[in-house]
Amino acid sequence: xxxxxxxxxxxxxxxxxxxxxxxxxxxxxxxxxxxxxxxxxxxxxxxxxxxxxxxxxxxxxxxxxxxxxxxxxxxxxxxxxxxxxxxxxxxxxxxxxxxxxxxxxxxxxxxxxxxxxxxxxxxxxxxxxxxxxxxxxxxxxxxxxxxxxxxxxxxxxxxxxxxxxxxxxxxxxxxxxxxxxxxxxxxxxxxxxxxxxxxxxxxxxxxxxxxxxxxxxxxxxxxxxxxxxxxxxxxxxxxxxxxxxxxxxxxxxxxxxxxxxxxxxxxxxxxxxxxxxxxxxxxxxxxxxxxxxxxxxxxxxxxxxx
Amino acid sequence: xxxxxxxxxxxxxxxxxxxxxxxxxxxxxxxxxxxxxxxxxxxxxxxxxxxxxxxxxxxxxxxxxxxxxxxxxxxxxxxxxxxxxxxxxxxxxxxxxxxxxxxxxxxxxxxxxxxxxxxxxxxxxxxxxxxxxxxxxxxxxxxxxxxxxxxxxxxxxxxxxxxxxxxxxxxxxxxxxxxxxxxxxxxxxxxxxxxxxxxxxxxxxxxxxxxxxxxxxxxxxxxxxxxxxxxxxxxxxxxxxxxxxxxxxxxxxxxxxxxxxxxxxxxxxxxxxxxxxxxxxxxxxxxxx
Numbered sequence: 001x002x003x004x005x006x007x008x009x010x011x012x013x014x015x016x017x018x019x020x021x022x023x024x025x026x027x028x029x030x031x032x033x034x035x036x037x038x039x040x041x042x043x044x045x046x047x048x049x050x051x052x053x054x055x056x057x058x059x060x061x062x063x064x065x066x067x068x069x070x071x072x073x074x075x076x077x078x079x080x081x082x083x084x085x086x087x088x089x090x091x092x093x094x095x096x097x098x099x100x101x102x103x104x105x106x107x108x109x110x111x112x113x114x115x116x117x118x119x120x121x122x123x124x125x126x127x128x129x130x131x132x133x134x135x136x137x138x139x140x141x142x143x144x145x146x147x148x149x150x151x152x153x154x155x156x157x158x159x160x161x162x163x164x165x166x167x168x169x170x171x172x173x174x175x176x177x178x179x180x181x182x183x184x185x186x187x188x189x190x191x192x193x194x195x196x197x198x199x200x201x202x203x204x205x206x207x208x209x210x211x212x213x214x215x216x217x218x219x220x221x222x223x224x225x226x227x228x229x230x231x232x233x234x235x236x237x238x239x240x241x242x243x244x245x246x247x248x249x250x251x252x253x254x255x256x257x258x259x260x261x262x263x264x265x266x267x268x269x270x271x272x273x274x275x276x277x278x279x280x281x282x283x284x285x286x287x288x289x290x291x292x293x294x295x296x297x298x299x300x301x302x303x304x305x306x
Numbered sequence: 307x308x309x310x311x312x313x314x315x316x317x318x319x320x321x322x323x324x325x326x327x328x329x330x331x332x333x334x335x336x337x338x339x340x341x342x343x344x345x346x347x348x349x350x351x352x353x354x355x356x357x358x359x360x361x362x363x364x365x366x367x368x369x370x371x372x373x374x375x376x377x378x379x380x381x382x383x384x385x386x387x388x389x390x391x392x393x394x395x396x397x398x399x400x401x402x403x404x405x406x407x408x409x410x411x412x413x414x415x416x417x418x419x420x421x422x423x424x425x426x427x428x429x430x431x432x433x434x435x436x437x438x439x440x441x442x443x444x445x446x447x448x449x450x451x452x453x454x455x456x457x458x459x460x461x462x463x464x465x466x467x468x469x470x471x472x473x474x475x476x477x478x479x480x481x482x483x484x485x486x487x488x489x490x491x492x493x494x495x496x497x498x499x500x501x502x503x504x505x506x507x508x509x510x511x512x513x514x515x516x517x518x519x520x521x522x523x524x525x526x527x528x529x530x531x532x533x534x535x536x537x538x539x540x541x542x543x544x545x546x547x548x549x550x551x552x553x554x555x556x557x558x559x560x561x562x563x564x565x566x567x568x569x570x571x572x573x574x575x576x577x578x579x580x581x582x583x584x585x586x587x588x589x590x591x592x593x594x595x
Contacts, residue, residue, distance in 0.1 A: 011433075018434030023446070030450050136582070140575035142526045144533050144546075145567045148553055156557050243439030247530050251553065261442075262534055265449040273449065277442050285437045 005293055012289045017068075019281045023274060024067055032056065036270045037080045050080075076278075077271040081264075086271040090257055090279060097256030100249070101241040103176030108183035108237065113230065115184075116191025120199065121218055131188070138185035143244055147178035147251035164253035175252045179244050183237045190233045194226035228298055235291030239284030327583045330576035337573055341392035349374070350383035352390040353541045357381050361559040376561040379551055387543040388566050394532075394544040395573070398458050399524040403517060405463025407470055411513060414474025415501045419482055429475065432468040440465045444527060448536045458537055462524055473516050477509035484508075511588040518581030522574045529570055545570050 027033050034051040042050075051057050054077075055066060070077065076087045115131050122128050141149075154174060155163035162171045198204065199222060207217040245258035253259065257276050264272040340347055349371070359368045359381040366373045375385040417428040435443075447461045478501075481487060487504050495503075531537035532546025540547060545566040552562030 014430065015434050015437045018430070019438055022434065022438065022443075026443070026447050026450055029447065030452075036450060136575065136578055137571075140522070140578050141571055142529055142533075142574070144530065144549065144553075145563075145570060148549065148556060148563050148567070151553075152556055152560055152563070239439055243442045246441060246445060247534065250534060261445065265445070265536070270449070273446060277438070277446050280442055281438045284439060288437070 001296060004296060008289050008292055012285050015285050016282060019285070020068060020071060020278065021064075023277055023281075024064055027270065027274060028060070033270070036268060039268065071278075076275045079264075079269050079272050081267050081269040086269075086275045089272055090260065090275045093255060093257045093260045094279075096254060097242065097245050097249070097258060099172065100175055100179060100245060100254060100256055101238065103172050104180035104183065104241050104244075105234075105238065107176050107180030108187050108241075109234065111180075112184040112187025113191050115188040117195060117218070117223075119188065119192040120195035121214060123196075135185045135188045138181045141181065142247075143178055143182060144247050144251050146181050147175065147248055150174040150178055151251070165255075171252075175248055175254055178251070179241060179248045182244065183241060186233060186237060187230065191226065191230055194229045195222055198222045198226045228295060231294055231298065232288075232291045235287040235294075236284075238287050239280065242280045242283060324583070326579060330579045333572055334576045334580065337392060337569070337576075338396065340389055341396050344386075344389040344393055348383075348386035348389045350386040352382065352386040352543050355380040355382055361555060361562075363559075364561055375565045376559065378548065378559075378562050379555055384548075384561060384565050387548055388545070388569055391543040391545045391548055391566055392569060392573075394455070394538050394542065395525050395528055395546075395570070398455065398462065398528040398537075399521055401459040402462035402466070402524050402528075403521050405459060406465075406467040406520065407513070407517060409464065410467035410470025411474040411506075413467070414471035415478045415505055415509075417471070418475040418478025419497060419501055419505070425475075428471065432471050432475075435465075435468040441527060441530060444531060445534065445536060448531060453536060453539045455538065458528065458531065462527055466520055466524070469516055469520060470513060473512050474509060477512055478505055481505050481508050515581070515585045515588055518577060518584055522577040522581065525570070525574055525577070 027036070030036060032051070034047055034054065034056045037054070038047055038050055055063060058066075074087065076085065078084065079086045079089055082089060115135065119128050119131050119135075151163045151174065154161045161174055162168070163174075165171055195218070199218075203221060204217050207221060208214070212220070242258075245254075245256055246261050247258070248254070249256045249258035250262050257279070261273050261276045264270070264276075350373075356368065356377070357380070359366065359373065359377050361379055362368070362373060362377045362381075364374060364376040364384075366376060373383050373385070375383075375388065378384055378387065413428050413432075417425040443465045444461050447465070448458065451457050451461065482505065487500060490500055490504055528537055529544070529546035529549070532544040533550045535547070535550065537546055538544035548566045549563050549570075552559070552564075552566075555562055
């Protein structure tokens with residue numbers, strides 16, 4: 001178990017270094033990253049000054065090593081626009097995004113998993129068909145469209161909920177639903193497949209033969225076994241929800257890091273954008289490591305195979 | 307998973323195509339035709355502004371011309387803009403899927419065939435690429451490179467190839483041990499020949515499943531990026547950018563969002579239904595229902 005955990009962490013570190021490298025390459029794709037950080041009407045001298053100030057005139061490998069060195073000391077650079085560390089700006093907005101992602105995860109799990117259970121256990125019924133239609137629909141509506149639709153129905157027409165901002169709890173309802181809809185479909189599908197897989201196994205037949213009802217077998221035995229693939233999905237979905245926040249926060253004027261990313265692109269504050277991309281990728285990598293560890297913990301069989 | 311999947315099974319099962327699949331295929335065909343023939347079908351020039359006809363509701367008539375689906379904030383015909391927008395959405399999605407399929411499948415086959423350090427490097431890169439959420443990587447790259455049709459295609463194509471690589475790699479590993487491939491290797495066929503003529507046809511089924519799933523996702527990503535103002539730039543119409551305008555006028559003119567939004571939904575829904583069905587046909591594991 002410990003061996004496996006160590007191995008998995010080493011993999012994660014390689015992945016994180018890889019992510020840092022890719023982001024570095026992307027930032028240099030335009031040829032000269034200085035141009036990303038100055039206003040469009042900047043003079044040549046201003047650009048040259050900033051270039052040497054930020055060290056973009058040095059050889060590329062020196063820049064790369066410097067960049068990695070800075071990151072290991074939690075130095076993500078200064079925001080060119082606001083003249084404060086980029087990390088601080090992102091940190092001040094982070095709580096809003098965590099709040100929103102938690103709300104969305106709640107919606108996704110709370111609706112998706114029960115829906116998946118019903119779809120797997122009541123195959124062929126009318127309820128299953130209706131749920132399937134809802135799941136496929138949830139998958140086909142882009143988050144910004146469902147966001148705008150919610151705003152139109154509950155914000156503009158019915159005037160039940162606020163259409164933007166992050167004041168009261170009621171402001172969280174619509175963005176959470178819009179953001180969680182896609183994950184909800186994923187959870188429903190994965191739960192359904194996992195349970196159907198389990199239902200075809202011998203222990204289910206044995207349980208039924210002992211006189212247990214389908215519901216009893218499902219709740220006593222199947223759910224525990226089917227939970228394993230679902231845990232992995234949950235971990236991956238956390239990363240997806242954070243990434244999806246970029247769009248949904250723009251729709252709802254929600255003051256989290258997603259809105260900050262878009263605002264920073266518009267004000268050409270690319271170091272802030274870089275911090276956000278790195279941060280979300282770290283979360284992505286770490287949650288998948290945790291998922292794998294939980295996986296092993298829940299299912300001892302995996303340990304033996306490795 | 308047996309290798310003789312594709313051809314035989316597809317032929318057998320095509321005879322029992324469910325109604326829903328037929329319906330979405332027709333919808334898909336209609337959308338594609340409308341997009342291709344947009345210049346012929348569209349009643350107006352999509353960029354022609356008529357300031358006296360701003361934010362008018364569907365069915366509004368002005369100087370003998372009817373705006374069937376209403377107008378936007380600059381008095382442009384929404385039907386025409388949505389038709390032209392379909393060209394952008396479908397065009398970007400198709401081309402970027404082509405890019406990522408070519409890149410992803412070649413890398414996957416190479417990794418699966420040559421093994422060794424080639425395999426290690428390629429598959430590590432896949433793991434790394436997959437730890438950055440695609441939409442974020444796309445947002446960052448487009449923001450760095452600047453907007454534009456071809457840039458959008460390249461960015462979307464080059465962020466999504468790892469999915470194809472994983473499938474192509476796993477399938478190539480399975481296929482490459484089969485007798486007929488060993489035979490052609492012994493007969494002196496080169497790696498490129500074997501991969502293109504023998505491996506590729508036999509791994510096409512699973513790749514097709516990824517292609518359909520990714521196609522729907524690409525449409526969503528393109529519209530998302532354009533919605534954020536990072537994709538197709540005005541005055542060109544794209545469903546995402548039209549809806550981004552519509553968001554501002556939602557209280558006065560709901561149709562600006564509703565028209566391209568419905569189109570987007572129909573398109574992605576059809577692609578998803580078709581993709582699900584295809585997967586059930588080609589993947590024996592999920593066929594259990």
